[in-house]
Amino acid sequence: MPRGGFSGSLRSPKVDVFIDMGDPFLNRTVDGFLKIGAVGACKVAAEETFECLHRGSVSKHRIEHALKNMCKEGAYWGTVAGVYVGMVYGVERVRGRSDWKNATIGGALSGALISGASNNHKHKIIKDAITAGAVATAVEFINYLT
Template sequence: MTTSNMEARTQSLLSELNFDKGGFFDLGHPLLNRIAESFIKAAGIGAIQAVSREAYFTAVEGTGLDSSNGVPEIPGAKKHRFPELRGETNRNSLEAMVKSTGKESLQWGLAAGVYSGLTYGLKETRGAHDWKNSAVAGAITGVALALTADDTSHEQIVQCAITGAAISTAANLLSGIF
């Protein structure tokens, strides 16, 4: 691929995304714009959260803090969400970090995109933005998140749906108070 061909493709992509409209880009429909913007913002937050969590646990391991030093451990808590980060070489550790960060970013972005798209779609369909829209969107988002986890059971899916609906509804109801 020549440099001029690459530049032409880049310009074509930038003109399609159109960064000048106040948001990240314009995909031609407000629903698509909202989903994409929510996905990108939350995916970035997810990546930062995954890297910072792993850095924290790496630092704690390096200092030798554990229950023998007087710092109590939380029973049943996972020290590392991504145990494969313990590679034999720096390259293996870096590859595992990139893979795990990408997975976490995708999960956060999925949650934000699904929730944002559903609340917008329900508002447009029903003509109202109320706690019912939030409850449905939260429940479906909870199910989507549960399905991205490893070894998901039926009970976990139901729990995530109920939790998503409850948190979303509470946030909607409390948003008018604060």
């Protein structure tokens, strides 16, 4: 039975939040959702702030619109990240190894799943799977170098 818990720490410039769901798979998935979802929401906040500054006006309607977009983008980005992190963890558990191949396979599976959920055609799903696998692999190698 998952148990809820919350802990956090603030060390400049890193903010780390951990929610214990009682299962490593759920912990990683929720962590990915929250962290990348926050990035998506911040992206929209920056864009909307720029737009308000550019127009020179702020209205209640514009703020409501910005908040809706922040939630929508945060949820989308978080969902994509949660699916990816969950896939990588699942592949790691099945393979019994922790290496770059997990990112490649997890990225490809995530790309295919998300593309398929968007009602894309077979060729687009394959292209998205290849792209997501390649991006995940590149990120893994870049993280290894730094």
